[in-house]
Amino acid sequence: MTALLAASAACERETRRFHDEAQPPAAGGVRLTALEPGPATSSRALRHPYEDNAWAVSEGKRLYSQFNCAGCHAHGGGGMGPPLMDALWRYGAEPENVFASIAGGRPNGMPAFGTKVGATQIWQLAAYVRSMSGLVPKDVAPGRTDHMQVKAGEQAAPEAVPRNAAPEPPAP
Amino acid sequence: MRFRAFAGAGLITAVLGCTDGNGGDAAASAGAAANRTRVADTTAIASGSGAEWTQVAGDDANTRYSPLDEINTANAAQLTLAWSFSTGVNRGQEAAPLVIDGTMYVVTPYPNILYALDLTQPGAPTRWTYRPEPLAAAQGVAxxxxxNRGPAYADGRIFYNTLDAHTVAVDAATGREIWRTRLGDINRGETMTMAPLVVKGKVLVGVSGGEFGVRGWLTALDAASGAIAWRAYHTGPDADVLIGDRFKPFYAMDQGTDLGVTSWPPDMWRTGGGGVWGFISYDPDLDLIYYGTANPGPWNPDLRPGDNKWTAGIFARDPDDGAAVWFYQTSPHDLYDHDGINESILVDLPWQGRDRKLLLHPGRNGYMYVIDRATGEVLAADAFGFVNSARGVDLRTGRLIPEPSKAPVTGRVVRMICPAAPGMKDWQPAAWSPRLRLLFVPHQNLCMDHEALEANYxxxxxxxxxxxxxxxxxGGWRGRFGAWDPVAREWAWTIEENFPVWSGALVTAGDVAFYGTMEGWFKAVDAASGRELWRFKTGSGIIGQPVTYRGPDGKQYVAILSGVGGxxxxxxxxxxxxxxxxxxxxxxxxMRDLPQHTTKGGTLYVFALP
Structure with a gap:
């Protein structure tokens, strides 16, 4: 009896779909690596809306303290979280990478702030984070802090060219 | 064949242990001869035979003293590397290995792998490996x-905490997980890093997270089942703190009703900190456990007017039901992250003409406390390094006297506060020699500039x-290792080190004291004089806890984990x-010059005489 029931249940087969429409390559999304199969393509998914805006970057600096980013990353030198002022990026240095890290979190301890914080503020934070390693124009980076001087101002941060995350041009 | 030979050696060491004059280990040795099962509640306050190292601090009194004397001041210079073992994890190695029944147990930092190494075989191959697979996200709230500061052992089981706030029990023979209990939530910033203590069938564990506004606690788990037997919070109403009729704090400042609520601004006790991440000690005669509570949260003291009970102090509790017996707050209204978590070492000494049961507590705030462990009365509190953040401890009221010019004020930069937030001494545990009556204290010499700021929870x-x-x-040095004489209330000797001495201490009946430096030197010194006897350069900086044991071959070994971090x-x-x-x-x-002196690592080194 049990065997019969099991046999009849097994008759239910999933439908195979033979005529799906062809899909274009899934180029979108945020890339974390320069490595790709076949010839290199250029795929900047998102443009940073605020990196030329000094007010937005200074807002990012304010939010960086208020959302307790400084508790883990200090003022760029790191602590519980990795430094943000150096040239090493675990999850990419491009604005959309930094946005994705803040919004979606990362598996080894970065919380997903996008569940509580709006996109505008995350873009401002991303701009400020990039200013710590000199990746935004000097004329928009904050020049000083209102608090104890603990490092050179972001405006004075030497440009730390991302060493391990930047897309490379094709080799000769 | 090998096992038979080992069993014989065990018997011999057990007999030797009985003749060492360390009273109270007869029961443990008898058990060792039979099935090597150690019964936690029969352990005397003094060390056992020293053949095994069954708890991180060596004994319930937290002395880190071994009665072994094969390695002594005359021959320590000949120490040589016996074998080594890579943990495969290159974060800070703060754990003490345990040695039980010819097996060494080593727990790593996250991901908290537990290795059992077979000491009866050449080179100590792995018997088994246990991987608890804690949540990776826990790394973000540590x-x-x-x-991880090490495991505990009782009745054939290894107990330890995982970073994601679980306690696990593992079969010491097979590596099979017996139970696993979730105690906290990383989404509240709760992690666990301390070494448990097993007392009378209960596994005592505490929570870390004073920097995340956790509501700190100590919890007792049933060693058999992993069920929570009791939990004592360190903020909130008396009922939650397990304060009842038996609670008799010595000083008026710690007496009153619901101080865990009333010594805080409204509701701030709910995020007030006061975790437990140091070591617990136990006195079987008084039947009391002793441990310290961590700093209050947030760091900025302006935001939490009041004494902030029961953070930054020492609790004495009944291990059976957790009932508080006394409390002493080392830093009321802590100003500088000066936790009370430093270990309390239980010693019996003549004090001003009368034998007293004492507790030695080298405090993070820079004061060396000598406390009557029956009552909580402070008998002495002397600065053991340069302190300018306080003027002393008032022995009449028990209260620390802060220096007003060094008090943090929101928005103001206060410079040259000594000791800095890590204190004169942080977690790194001291050792006590009952032979020399000296306390061997690894510590640091740091000051800080500080600005208190707004905090958002x-x-x-x-x-x-x-x-x-x-x-x-x-003074130009950042660390020191010294021998403190608690009766004379001064240093017998000190050794200045370039970097903070972040390793624990060990002392033996051979009058040799061991410690490691952050450059990676493992050192043996004459415990009576501080004269260096031997040093060995390990692969990475040392922040671990040295241990010693008698191997199955009858020789004395000394083991230390090397791997900088913390x-x-x-x-x-x-x-x-x-x-x-x-x-x-x-x-x-x-520490900006440390990267020029050492690199990451994670290796166990074991030394012996040739």
Whole structure:
């Protein structure tokens, strides 16, 4: 009896779909690596809306303290979280990478702030984070802090060219 | 054949242990001869035979003293590497290995792998490996590197905590998981890093997270089932703190009703900190456990007027039901992250003409406390290094007297506060020689500039409200290892070290004291004089706890984990950037030259005489 029931249940087969429409390559999304199969393509998914805006970057600096980013990353030198002022990026240095890290979190301890914080503020934070390693124009980076001087101002941060995350041009 | 030979050696050491004059280990030795099962509640306050190292601190009194004397001041210079073992994890190695029944147990930092190494075989191959697979995200809420301070053992089981706030029990023979109990939530910033203590069938564990506004606690788990037997919170109403009729604090400042609520601004006790991440000690005669509570949250003291009970102090409790018996607050209304978590070492000494049961507590705030462990009365509190953040401890009221000019004020930079936030001494445990009546104290010499700031409580994120940068204190050295004479109330000798001495201490009946440096030197010194006897350069900086044991071959061995990290070594283990002086909560600033002296590692080194 049990065997019969099991046999009849097994008759239910999933439908195979033979005529799906062809899909274009899934180029979108945020890339974390320069490595790709076949010839290199250029795929900047998102443009940073605020990196030329000094007010937005200074807002990012304010939010960086208020959302307790400084508790883990200090003022760029790191602590519980990795430094943000150096040239090493675990999850990419491009604005959309930094946005994705803040919004979606990362598996080894970065919380997903996008569940509580709006996109505008995350873009401002991303701009400020990039200013710590000199990746935004000097004329928009904050020049000083209102608090104890603990490092050179972001405006004075030497440009730390991302060493391990930047897309490379094709080799000769 | 090999096993038979080993069993014989065990018997011999057990007999030797009985003739060593260390009373009270007869029961443990008899058990060892039979099935090597150690019954936690029959352990005397003094060390056992020394053949095994069954708990991180060596004994319930937390002395880290071994009665072994094969290695002594005359021959320590000949110590040589016997074998080594890579843990495969290169974060800060703060754990003590345990040695039970010819097996060594080593727990790593996150991901908290437990290895059982077979000491009866040449080179100590792995018997088994246990991987608890803690949540990776827990790494993001561990304040001071992803360390683990070691396991505990009782009745054939290894107990330890995982970073994601679970306690596990593992079969010591097979590595099979017996139970696993979830005790906290990383989304509240709760992690666990301390070594448990097993007392009378209960596994005592505490929570870390004073930098995340956790509501700290100590919890007792049933060793058999893993069920929670009791939990004592360190903030909130008396009922939650397990304060009842038996609670008799010595000083008026610690007496009253619901001080865990009334010594805080409304509701701030709910995020008030007061975790437990240091060591617990136990006196079987008084039947009391002793442990310290961590700092209050947030760091900025302006935001939490009041004494902030029951943070930054020492509790004595009944291990059966957790009932509080006394409490003494080392830093009421803590100003500087000066936790009370440092270990309490239980010693019996003549004090001013009368034998007393004492507790020695080298405090983070810079004072060496001598406390009557029956009552909580402070008999002495002397600065053991340069302190300018306080003027002393009032022995009449028990109260620390803060120096007003060094008190943090929101928005003001206060410079040259000594000791800095890590204190005169942090977690690194001291050792006590009952032969020499000296306390061997690894510690540091750091000061800081500090600005108190607004703090926002967002669960699962840091709750600090302060910027700080640390630097070496007066004298040009950042660390020291010394022998403190608690009766004379002064140093017998000290050894200055370039970097904070972040390793634990060990002392033996051979009058040899061991410690490691953050450059990676493992050192043996004459415990009576401080004269260096031997040193060995390990692969990475040392922040672990040295242990000693008699191997199955009858020889004495000394073991230490090497692998820099922890709060002090995070500049190397987490690649911090010291161009920002506040990196690592301010510690990286004081350690900016460490990367020139050591690199990451995670290796166990075991030494013996040739």
């Amino acid at each position: 304040c001071c590197d992803v360390v 967002i669960s699962g994120t840091p709750y600090l409200g302060a910027d700080a940068k640390y630097y070496g204190g007066p 709060w002090s070594g995070a500049i190397v283990s987490a690649d911090l950037d010291p161009r920002d002086s506040t990196a690592g909560a301010g510690f990286a600033s004081a």
